[in-house]
Amino acid sequence: RDFPPGATADLHNPTDTVLQTSTDTYLGYEQMRFSRRTAERFAGPTASRSGCGSLGSECYQLTVGSAGLLSISNTAPVLGNARWVTSVVHDPAATTTGGQPQLSPAPNVAAGQAITLRFRVNDASTNQKSVWVYYTTNGTSYPEGLFGSGKTSTFTAPAVENPSGSGDWQAELPASPAGTVLRYKIGVSRNSAADPVFPFSSADIDMAQQMETVFEIDGFDATRAKVNLHNDYGPVRDGLEEGFHVLRMDAQPPTGAILYPREGDSVGGTGYGAVIGTDETVTEVWYRIEDSSAANDDPLVGNGASAWAQATFQAVPATLSGTTFTKEWRFTYRNIPASGLATLRIRLKEASSAADLSLSDAEGRFTTLTRTVSTFGPEISVAYPSVNGARIDPGYLLKINFSQALADGTTTAQLLDRFTFTINGAPLAKTGWQVNYGSYGPRGDAHELAIPLPDSLHASADQNHLFRVVYQHPDLLPLEATRTVIANPVTLTIAWPQTSGDRVDDNYTLKAYFSKNLATGLSTSQLLGRFSFAAKGIAQSYPSFSVNYGSFGPGNASHELSVPIPDLYDGSTGTSHLLTVSYTFPSGRSLSATRTVTANPSTRNTLAKFNGLFFTASDPASIKDPGADPDGDGLSNLLEFAQGTNPRAAEPGALGLATTSTNGSFVVRFVTRLGRNYHVEATPDLSLWTKIPGSDRIGNGAESEVTDTNSLQQNRRFYRVQITVP
Incomplete structure (x- = not known):
């Protein structure tokens, strides 16, 4: 059956939505002739890089007349299947087992001379082999081909085996003038047809995609053939319509559109999700982002001038309503710069597209879409001090502004864990750090981090200090802000x-x-x-x-x-x-x-002189009386005089009098002052006081103690300390 696109009802019975009564007459077929099935392995500098299939295999590059050689690492799979020869090894910087250079002459002296390539083919099979060098000299395209047939601008040169049968082969490329960019690949396949692969598994499909099967139809040109679109007397067109046929032809490049973002949109936050809609023929979507920041270049996420990354197909499309597209693809633009413009390049591929994304749309059969947007990604900045070279005093509170999006989905503790702060390269502990949530910064779209600075900054005069704050998001590149300041010295x-x-x-x-x-x-x-x-x-x-x-x-x-x-x-x-x-x-x-x-000798050794230091004639007697306590610290003016302390400034505990019991004795402790003499007296009844033998002390400004060995022989014991002013 074959129905025209868009048919929704039977021609004869409009209510028949499954078109049961419509018929189609199969007019015949053109039998294609099998030509060959090829499994070709390509050379690499080691056996582990000897890839299968031309696309993505190792490519060698040199400039005639200049020193140096570039080996472009391959992405082709290295399969161990018996359909391929075991390995092909070519290292232009090395020699063969016989001591001959694998590339001669050297590139810097190769102008005007033929270039000889030598390499080793390892294969357990004794089957005859086809060995070819595929090369380009235009400096723009890369060589591609199979079984001695070059694609587009690719030339080929046959290789011959060393008569010794050692597995060494060599090929000769024609002479080129100085400045020629020569790129080449070396491919080896057996002359016998490779076994077919039935797609039992994804591994089988991966294997088949690295092989090539050629069929032939004599005198058939699919681009000019007259085709009856529906095998009837209806429309006729030149060339096959795109779709599945016994023999299929890709008639036009894939189509699609960037649904989001729109042209001129602003994108920001910790990531922006782009959406692409395509037609049914698109098999892969790749993207590349070129923005104002080189710091975020990363081929894994498509950032950079040559960094293509693959978008993700959405099995259940969500944003195709109102469009004619049938497939939806998405990717996330991460590490968005805080300002500037970004160009998003989207490349659509279909089954007939080349794997080499460096080709133009015409060469690789791609469709490339572009979109230019403004960026306002998350950022951090030092708000205070606001300029480099600012001077700061002790107790300064550093203020950091950071985009509010950086705090999304975090607790304050988790947010602080993402920040580090260094002074002259040394990390600062997060003691006293505080997050102020709100609307900070010139646009009011930031939160604030306050960091108390250490006092040690002010130890040296006029020294520059470099402050660096770094925010590390789990999924993004680190964000950084710096400020150079001068800490005012303190003296x-x-x-x-x-x-x-x-x-x-x-x-x-x-x-x-x-x-x-x-x-x-x-x-x-x-x-x-x-x-x-x-x-x-x-x-x-x-x-x-x-x-x-x-x-x-x-x-x-x-x-x-x-x-x-x-x-x-x-x-x-x-x-x-x-x-x-x-x-x-x-x-x-x-x-x-x-x-x-x-x-000098003390002038306080008389109570009158002492009072003259701290009291005036206008002070009432109730304040300067020897027994008064104007500062309320429990010491009378007389005791303040005896201890040499200030009667107008409270010093609780100035005597420091204390007692403890030790080993059957009682110990009296008290604080002494310079220029005073002390001894301790005791009594059992507060009536008759006696001096404890050996209790005389000369004041030295430290605590002194006296032990009373008679203390525990009585039921009670009272003590007092006598202070004498010399």
């Missing part, structure tokens, strides 16, 4: 006392200069809370400090810290004391300055 110096060895009084106030950027973003209490002071074991901290905001020190680049130092005099005018002022960053890293001084 802390002791201005007064000016030099080591200076003498200080017990009412001396130390002055330290510190970089203004250490105060950036901090309140006064927060700033002073980062400072500490130590002098030979005596520690002080805010609130006894004060800050003077202004322009101090070299270049007027500092603020001033004032620290009232404690009584350092220990009875010797020659004792040196180390003063240390420290600033501690939130990370725990600290910045310190030191000065060694000698203490």
Whole structure:
């Protein structure tokens, strides 16, 4: 039966949708004559690259008059079936087993000379063989052919076997002028017809596709034959209509269209799905993408000027409605650049198309479709600091903008795992990193990543630092952004006392200069809370400090810290004391300055002088009375005097008094101060106090302890520490 295309009803009975009463008379047939069936193996530099079939087999290329040789790796299958000779090996850079070069003369001296090719044929069969060299000299096309017959612009040259029967063969190619691009392949087949292959499996089909069967019809030209389309007196055409016939002819290239994207569309995100519709004859669809980025070139996904990748056939089409196409194909454009244009080239192939995608549409019998689109793929950028060379202060928060699509389908933890950040090549731990979801960036289409920078950046003056942030998506190329910055240095110096060895009084106030950027973003209490002071074991901290905001020190680049130092005099005018002022960053890293001084004899050794340091005449007696406790730290003014502490600044635990029981004895512990003498007294009834033998101590600024061996002989025991000011 044969019905015209589009027939939906019987000619005689319109209600008969299966066309049962329509008939067709089979007019006869033309018997084709079998000519040959060929299984030809092609040479490779090793037996493992000796492919089957011309398409995709190893191709050698040289330029006459120039040094060097290119071997284009094959994609033809290397089949072990007995229909083919075992292997054909040709390595132009090597010699034969007899020591002769496999290509001579060398390309750089071959101008105007015939070129001899030598190669080895390995075959267990003793059948006669046909051995041919297929070559081109036009510099554009690649050689293709079988059984000594070249395709299109391919020339052929026969090869002869070495008389020794060693399996070595050679062929001679005619001389060519300098500059000629010579490409060649070497094919070997047995003269006897190869066994036919029945398609029992996909492996059988793969095997058959590498073979060639030739039939002949004397005097038949399928392009000019008069054909009755329906074997009746209906339409007649010149040449066979495209379709299945006893003898088939491909009358026109395949047809199709790019359904998505449309011309001029913008594509972005982590991937864009392109859709192609084709006619029924299309067997494969290949695509190639040329865009503004060289970083994403990858032949596996079709990115790059010569990177063809295969689209996927959709068994169940979803977007062909409203078109005349019957097949749907798709591919995903990945690693889309953030800006620029991209050209999508789609190549349609059918059964008669060549495998070599470097051919033109006419040579390879393809149809190539093109589409130009704008790209706005995902990106990351350093938002703050906004320019290279920017200066940053301690506590700076780096801000990274990244396309919202990069966060799709992730938790915050998963998203952070995709980011890495390095400073001068060293990775930074993700402590304190924060993702701010929202509408950031100049277009409002980004989220934000905030990264606190380490304080160690500011250790050196005017040093450049390279920041690099990388986002790695599981399916995409990494995205990267960089910024070069200068970290402003931070300094802390002791201005007064000016030099080591200076003498200080017990009412001396130390002055330290510190970089203004250490105060950036901090309140006064927060700033002073980062400072500490130590002098030979005596520690002080805010609130006894004060800050003077202004322009101090070299270049007027500092603020001033004032620290009232404690009584350092220990009875010797020659004792040196180390003063240390420290600033501690939130990370725990600290910045310190030191000065060694000698203490003058104390002026606080009388209560009156002590009161004069901390109280004024206008202060009420209730504040400066010896028994008063104006700072509420549990120490009266008299005890503050005895311990040399500040009665206007609370220091809970300044005495550090504690007791413990050890091995039947009681141990009393207390903190001592320089320039004070101590001893411990005990009583069972708070009435009669007695000094514990051996309890005398001279204050040294450290904790001291006294052991009472009589403590457990009584039901109760009370202790007190007597402090004497020399």
